[in-house]
Structures are given as C-alpha cells and as structure tokens.
Amino acid sequence: MKINKLIEGLEMIETNIKNFDEDIKDVAYSSKNVEDGFAFICIKGFKTDGHEYIDEAIERGAKLIIVDEFYDTSKLKDKVLFIKTSNTRKALSVISANFFEHPSKNFLLIGVTGTNGKTSTTFMIKSILEQSGHKVGLIGTVKNMIGQKEIEAKHTTPESYDLQKLFFEMKKENVDSVVMEVSSHSLELHRVDCCDFDVGVFTNLTQDHLDFHGTMENYFAAKLKLFEMSKKRVVNVDDEWGRKIIRIYPDSVTYGINSKADVCAMSVKLYVNKNQFELRQLDNDNKEQVTLNIPGIFSVYNALAAASCAYALGIDLKTIKAGLESVKAIPGRFEIVESNDKFTIVIDYAHTPDGLLNLMKTVDEVAKGRKVLLFGCGGDRDRTKRPIMGEIAGKMADFVIVTSDNPRTEDPIKIIEDILVGLQKTNAEYVVIPDRFEAIKYAIKNAKENDFIVLAGKGHETYQILKDRTIHFDEREVVRSILEELKK
The missing domain is CATH 3.40.1190.10 (Mur-like, catalytic domain)
Known part of the structure; x- marks a missing residue:
C-alpha cells in the first residue's frame, strides 16, 4: 500500500518523506515481525519501549518508522523514512485500519x-x-x-x-x-x-x-x-x-x-x-x-x-x-467438570468481588451440602480487591481453600496474605495451600457427602503464569488426574 493511503487520517508532527507514493509491504509493532519494506510502529508497552528496537527493525528491512513526539528524530534522518506523531498507539489503529481497508x-x-x-x-x-x-x-x-x-x-x-x-x-x-x-x-x-x-x-x-x-x-x-x-x-x-x-x-x-x-x-x-x-x-x-x-x-x-x-x-x-x-455450557462459566454420588465440582472464571459474589449466590441456590470454595487472586493486578474477595469468600462459603491464581511476578504468599486480611474478618473455616494442584487435590481428597466444590478464578484458562514461566494448567485435566490417582 502506498504511504499516502496508509497514513490517511494520521496526525503528523514531523516527517522526512518526500515521495508519499512509495509502497509499504506490511505493518509491524514488534521488531521481530519486521521484514523488508515494512512500516514499524514504535509502541511504548508496560515492559518494553518499541523505540529501543528501531535499529533492529531497520536491520530487518523496515522502510518506514513511526515514532512518538518525544523521540529525537535526528537519529533517523539519514537512515530511514520516518513520521513523528503524538500517540503511536493511535497511529497503530489508524494505520492498521487503513492497511486492511477498514x-x-x-x-x-x-x-x-x-x-x-x-x-x-x-x-x-x-x-x-x-x-x-x-x-x-x-x-x-x-x-x-x-x-x-x-x-x-x-x-x-x-x-x-x-x-x-x-x-x-x-x-x-x-x-x-x-x-x-x-x-x-x-x-x-x-x-x-x-x-x-x-x-x-x-x-x-x-x-x-x-x-x-x-x-x-x-x-x-x-x-x-x-x-x-x-x-x-x-x-x-x-x-x-x-x-x-x-x-x-x-x-x-x-x-x-x-x-x-x-x-x-x-x-x-x-x-x-x-x-x-x-x-x-x-x-x-x-x-x-x-x-x-x-x-x-x-x-x-x-x-x-x-x-x-x-x-x-x-x-x-x-x-x-x-x-x-440453543446455547449450552460456556467454557469456564459455571462449568460442571465432575458430579458423582459424593460431590460436585464446578470451575468458573470469577476473579472479581462481584463475580465471586454472584458465583457463590448461584452455588447457594443449588448446593445440598457444604459449599467449598477454592480461589486465589492474580499477581501484578489490583491489590485492593483481594481482601474484599477474601471477606466475600468467608461469608459465602462453608470452607475456603486459599491458593494461587496467576501470581506472575508477585510472591504468592504475599497475595494470599492480602486475601486473608478480609477472610479473617469472618468466622469461616479455611486452609492455605499455595500450590494450586495440591489445593485441588486437598479439596477432592477431603470432600464430604454432597459437597459442592467451586474452583474459582481460572475458568477457561489452560495455563498458570508463575514468576519465571508459564505452565500448562487445565483444571479439567487436573481434576481428572487427581480422581484417577485417588482410585489407585
């Protein structure tokens, strides 16, 4: 696509382009995806800044670089075509819509x-x-x-x-x-x-x-x-x-x-x-x-x-x-993964105070025995909701198992401590088991007749994000493997 069509509607502060009829092959916002003839748009992310990868993008064949208003374009004038704009995230939206013709x-x-x-x-x-x-x-x-x-x-x-x-x-x-x-x-x-x-x-x-x-x-x-x-x-x-x-x-x-x-x-x-x-x-x-x-x-x-x-x-x-x-079960939304003569296990994506409250209200409507709630809170996310969710858990469940969700870069124990601030305001029985697999195993192994076991927070997710890696973690598979193990 020609540059003049690609940048239609884009706010332009500065450029060194003389011929706007030149062709651009495709667009990338990651330097690793740049190929010969591409436009590279520098996005400031939460962890990295695309402006730091301009040289790599040029080496890979970038023909046009889009930078934000704070970038010193004197570094680029003799190297590559460039456009300076006020907001490169907005630029990515405009250019992408233009490239794919809206x-x-x-x-x-x-x-x-x-x-x-x-x-x-x-x-x-x-x-x-x-x-x-x-x-x-x-x-x-x-x-x-x-x-x-x-x-x-x-x-x-x-x-x-x-x-x-x-x-x-x-x-x-x-x-x-x-x-x-x-x-x-x-x-x-x-x-x-x-x-x-x-x-x-x-x-x-x-x-x-x-x-x-x-x-x-x-x-x-x-x-x-x-x-x-x-x-x-x-x-x-x-x-x-x-x-x-x-x-x-x-x-x-x-x-x-x-x-x-x-x-x-x-x-x-x-x-x-x-x-x-x-x-x-x-x-x-x-x-x-x-x-x-x-x-x-x-x-x-x-x-x-x-x-x-x-x-x-x-x-x-x-x-x-x-x-x-005609809508049947939606993955990870009050999804029954095991129901037998002794207990029922449901997984649900509830990961907010209101989501957890609504989930447990639904459980309240259908549970015949104890309501056993297993949950944690995500790391690197809103800390203020953790004690709120802990208090909801304590008020709505008969027994609470506090564990990890996706701890990311945070210490799982610190996340759990935040949850306990709210949980300990209630009279609920609870146990802390940071390893989510072991927590689920505990819930199943100690299940009583008619227990309604709720695994909250992961839902449809098939992974767990830890400090140094992302591991495969599908709670459906976890439940099945634990049940098989306990049969032996």
Missing part, C-alpha cells in the same frame, strides 16, 4: 463491555444471530471464531493491528456479523479506535483493574468510550453505572429484572442446571417463555443483554428465544 465497515459489528458477563453475552448474541441466518465472527477471552472455525485468543481484545487483520480474515470468509468483547484496556489503549460499531452493549461495572485505571470513575470513563463510538446502545438499567450511561444516552435500549426496561425478565425460576423466565418486550407486550441451559441469576442478565441487542437490531422474539435456548 473491514468492519463491511459487516455488523457488536461490542460488549462490562466487568462481568462479556464472554457469556457474546456467545449468546452469536447464537441468536446464527438462529436468524447470519454467519457470525466471535472475538473474546475464551476463543476467536469465524463461523464454527476456532482460533486461539491471546487477549480479550487483540492489539489493533491483529484485530483489523482478524476482521479482514472474517470479511474474506463472508462473515456478515461480528460480536466481540471490548475490554477497558483496549478502549484506553486505542485498540478499537477505528472500529465501526453498530451496537455497544453494557453488562455491569464492579471493582476490577484499578491497578490500571486508578479509580472507578476512570474505569467507567474508559468503558464509556465504546458508547461514544456506537450507533446504538444497550444498557443494564439495574446497574448504577448503567443508569449513568442512560442519562448520557437516553435513547439507549434498556434491560433489567428489578427496573422498568425495554426488555425484561419476569417470573424467574432458578434450578441447579438451568433457569426459566418470561422474556418480555415493553413496547409491544410480546413475551416468550425461555429455558436457559446455564444456571444462576447472572446468566439471566447475560441473556437479557443478548436479547436486548437482538431487539435493537429488529430480530423477533421467537428467534431470540430459539437462539438463547
């Missing part, structure tokens, strides 16, 4: 944001759209999908270049609708700047990621960016932050259980492995009885979010019902 303008794009429920809601929207005859792409935490073809997901929302490339692949595969999780990080770091959102969906906002955002107000402001970019908005009216969005965008489609809303659930009945409720539209009094194959009140909210998105798109209620009812 693929999101060619299909229906739905973005789902919120602290909890994003993954389940996107799966439900995908199912409804497929029920109405669409070929759907999915982008999110668990996996990316083009129709039924699965692609591994490395981030909840990919970096802008990877996202636009994925959109381009979806367009080539004749996808006509894409539903994606939109994280607060991606909004704040400009990964979705050049996406053409038709619908933005808000699930809820509870404490998380304050290590990155600092305050709940900043966290909310990041989420709000999606709705500034969307043509239509779908909002949970039962959530206090959702009501703030509605005040800013009063034309939003609303959903709820406890408030008057455009789409609501009535006569909700919760069972061990399903929910039943009456799905109702306010404007025409249409209603359908829905049986959702995923338990928990939070699943009803996710179904309402998906139904409201479909309603905003003009999809009829019978199709919405069929789409919701």
Whole structure:
C-alpha cells in the first residue's frame, strides 16, 4: 500500500518523506515481525519501549518508522523514512485500519463491555444471530471464531493491528456479523479506535483493574468510550453505572429484572442446571417463555443483554428465544467438570468481588451440602480487591481453600496474605495451600457427602503464569488426574 493511503487520517508532527507514493509491504509493532519494506510502529508497552528496537527493525528491512513526539528524530534522518506523531498507539489503529481497508465497515459489528458477563453475552448474541441466518465472527477471552472455525485468543481484545487483520480474515470468509468483547484496556489503549460499531452493549461495572485505571470513575470513563463510538446502545438499567450511561444516552435500549426496561425478565425460576423466565418486550407486550441451559441469576442478565441487542437490531422474539435456548455450557462459566454420588465440582472464571459474589449466590441456590470454595487472586493486578474477595469468600462459603491464581511476578504468599486480611474478618473455616494442584487435590481428597466444590478464578484458562514461566494448567485435566490417582 502506498504511504499516502496508509497514513490517511494520521496526525503528523514531523516527517522526512518526500515521495508519499512509495509502497509499504506490511505493518509491524514488534521488531521481530519486521521484514523488508515494512512500516514499524514504535509502541511504548508496560515492559518494553518499541523505540529501543528501531535499529533492529531497520536491520530487518523496515522502510518506514513511526515514532512518538518525544523521540529525537535526528537519529533517523539519514537512515530511514520516518513520521513523528503524538500517540503511536493511535497511529497503530489508524494505520492498521487503513492497511486492511477498514473491514468492519463491511459487516455488523457488536461490542460488549462490562466487568462481568462479556464472554457469556457474546456467545449468546452469536447464537441468536446464527438462529436468524447470519454467519457470525466471535472475538473474546475464551476463543476467536469465524463461523464454527476456532482460533486461539491471546487477549480479550487483540492489539489493533491483529484485530483489523482478524476482521479482514472474517470479511474474506463472508462473515456478515461480528460480536466481540471490548475490554477497558483496549478502549484506553486505542485498540478499537477505528472500529465501526453498530451496537455497544453494557453488562455491569464492579471493582476490577484499578491497578490500571486508578479509580472507578476512570474505569467507567474508559468503558464509556465504546458508547461514544456506537450507533446504538444497550444498557443494564439495574446497574448504577448503567443508569449513568442512560442519562448520557437516553435513547439507549434498556434491560433489567428489578427496573422498568425495554426488555425484561419476569417470573424467574432458578434450578441447579438451568433457569426459566418470561422474556418480555415493553413496547409491544410480546413475551416468550425461555429455558436457559446455564444456571444462576447472572446468566439471566447475560441473556437479557443478548436479547436486548437482538431487539435493537429488529430480530423477533421467537428467534431470540430459539437462539438463547440453543446455547449450552460456556467454557469456564459455571462449568460442571465432575458430579458423582459424593460431590460436585464446578470451575468458573470469577476473579472479581462481584463475580465471586454472584458465583457463590448461584452455588447457594443449588448446593445440598457444604459449599467449598477454592480461589486465589492474580499477581501484578489490583491489590485492593483481594481482601474484599477474601471477606466475600468467608461469608459465602462453608470452607475456603486459599491458593494461587496467576501470581506472575508477585510472591504468592504475599497475595494470599492480602486475601486473608478480609477472610479473617469472618468466622469461616479455611486452609492455605499455595500450590494450586495440591489445593485441588486437598479439596477432592477431603470432600464430604454432597459437597459442592467451586474452583474459582481460572475458568477457561489452560495455563498458570508463575514468576519465571508459564505452565500448562487445565483444571479439567487436573481434576481428572487427581480422581484417577485417588482410585489407585
């Protein structure tokens, strides 16, 4: 692509380019991916700064270097073509969208944001759209999908270049609708700047990621960016932050259980492995009885979010019902991995205070015996939520096993100590076992009749991030191996 087309819409502070008709072969934001004729965009990451790898990129054949306003371009003037811009993350979004010719303008794009429920809601929207005859792409935490073809997901929302490339692949595969999780990080770091959102969906906002955002107000402001970019908005009216969005965008489609809303659930009945409720539209009094194959009140909210998105798109209620009812278990979301005469084991991704509270409320509804909760908190993340989660665990579970999640560069014992600050405010029985494998083994080995064992925090993840390495750790496999070992 010619440079003039590649940089269309880019803020340019300084450049040494004389001929903007020169061709650029491709774009890279990692020097390791640079090849002859590439543009290299220098991104300041959390651990490294792309500006430090300019010489390597030039050695690999970079033809054009994009730098930020603080870089001294005198180092480059005789070496390579360059452009100085105010924000290279924004530049990456603009240039990537240009390079792939703005693929999101060619299909229906739905973005789902919120602290909890994003993954389940996107799966439900995908199912409804497929029920109405669409070929759907999915982008999110668990996996990316083009129709039924699965692609591994490395981030909840990919970096802008990877996202636009994925959109381009979806367009080539004749996808006509894409539903994606939109994280607060991606909004704040400009990964979705050049996406053409038709619908933005808000699930809820509870404490998380304050290590990155600092305050709940900043966290909310990041989420709000999606709705500034969307043509239509779908909002949970039962959530206090959702009501703030509605005040800013009063034309939003609303959903709820406890408030008057455009789409609501009535006569909700919760069972061990399903929910039943009456799905109702306010404007025409249409209603359908829905049986959702995923338990928990939070699943009803996710179904309402998906139904409201479909309603905003003009999809009829019978199709919405069929789409919701065809959704089976979602990986790592209240996923039963073992159930026998003695105990039940569930894994769930709950890793925030609200997520853990909702999870344990669901367990409360279905558990016949002790509620045994095994969990930890991630390292290098918001420390303030750890004691809060500890206190919730102590109040909601009969027995707590405190262990590691993804400790990353932090000392697992220090993370556990933060959790215990809250847990010890309660009268709960607990044990500390830092090794997660040994903790799960303890839970199974010491299980009593009718125990409901909850493994929280990892969910769909198949790895554990330790200080010096990432190891394979799939809790489904772990449970099976322990059960086999205990049979011997």
